[in-house]
Amino acid sequence: MRVLVTSDYRTLSEEAAELIARAVRTRPGLTLGLPTGNTPLGMYQELVRKHLHEGLDFSRVRAFNLDEYLGLARDHPQSYHSYMRARLFDQVNLQRENTDIPDGTPGIDADAECDRYENAIRDAGGIDLLIVGIGANGHIAFNEPGSSFDSRTRVVLLAPGTIADARKYFAREGEVPRSAITIGIRTILDARRILLLASGRKKAEAVERTLRDPVSESLPASALQLHPDVIAILDEAARGH
Numbered sequence: 001m002r003v004l005v006t007s008d009y010r011t012l013s014e015e016a017a018e019l020i021a022r023a024v025r026t027r028p029g030l031t032l033g034l035p036t037g038n039t040p041l042g043m044y045q046e047l048v049r050k051h052l053h054e055g056l057d058f059s060r061v062r063a064f065n066l067d068e069y070l071g072l073a074r075d076h077p078q079s080y081h082s083y084m085r086a087r088l089f090d091q092v093n094l095q096r097e098n099t100d101i102p103d104g105t106p107g108i109d110a111d112a113e114c115d116r117y118e119n120a121i122r123d124a125g126g127i128d129l130l131i132v133g134i135g136a137n138g139h140i141a142f143n144e145p146g147s148s149f150d151s152r153t154r155v156v157l158l159a160p161g162t163i164a165d166a167r168k169y170f171a172r173e174g175e176v177p178r179s180a181i182t183i184g185i186r187t188i189l190d191a192r193r194i195l196l197l198a199s200g201r202k203k204a205e206a207v208e209r210t211l212r213d214p215v216s217e218s219l220p221a222s223a224l225q226l227h228p229d230v231i232a233i234l235d236e237a238a239r240g241h
């Protein structure tokens with residue numbers, strides 16, 4: 001794993017966006033794997049800026065998101081569908097038919113949706129560049145500790161800490177998701193290139209263990225050590241400085 005430590009979150013966001021922009025310019029029809037959450041917000045902002053002011057062209061790019069809460073309508077303000085529309089899809093020239101996010105609509109046949117999603121990624125020729133954040137417990141996408149490294153897209157129960165982190169975004173306790181659809185660890189490792197992003201002190205321990213600990217299913221992010229082309233962009237706080 002190559003590690004780049006930036007002085008602050010803003011620089012991390014700029015470096016991540018520049019890496020993606022270079023990949024898109026080199027291969028305009030590439031397929032991205034995209035995360036949600038707080039960490040990539042600055043990166044998306046910078047990608048939008050590059051689109052508006054530097055002509056970065058997404059018209060042939062394909063994009064698959066990593067995960068979605070199960071039990072939220074697509075247009076729920078906290079769904080990852082809504083997040084992606086607001087942060088990226090509605091602001092750049094990505095074609096809507098070239099984007100895909102697992103569908104967590106209440107009542108959906110979730111297992112069939114998982115199969116559809118995994119097949120859609122495969123039929124697209126796989127993911128060229130996949131961007132992931134990391135949870136404080138070492139989760140990647142919503143692969144919580146204990147996830148098999150052979151896992152593919154599936155329904156998962158969220159860890160108590162992950163639910164607690166999500167709680168602040170929901171008005172009513174009954175709305176807070178307990179489960180999600182996530183691509184698997186194997187789906188992540190199948191990507192040709194992986195960009196790991198981590199910002200802030202709360203991530204420092206998980207980052208340290210990801211870089212140094214033996215590979216173990218108890219720390220999902222440690223699976224990234226098994227991949228030949230991972231770059232981690234960390235700010236100093238996440239690196240523990």
Ligand code: F6R
Nearest residue numbers: 035036037038039133134135141
């Ligand atoms: C989001 C995702 C999660 C987040 C992780 C970190 O699509 O897959 O694994 O990347 O929970 O979240 P933030 O960036 O909010 O700290």
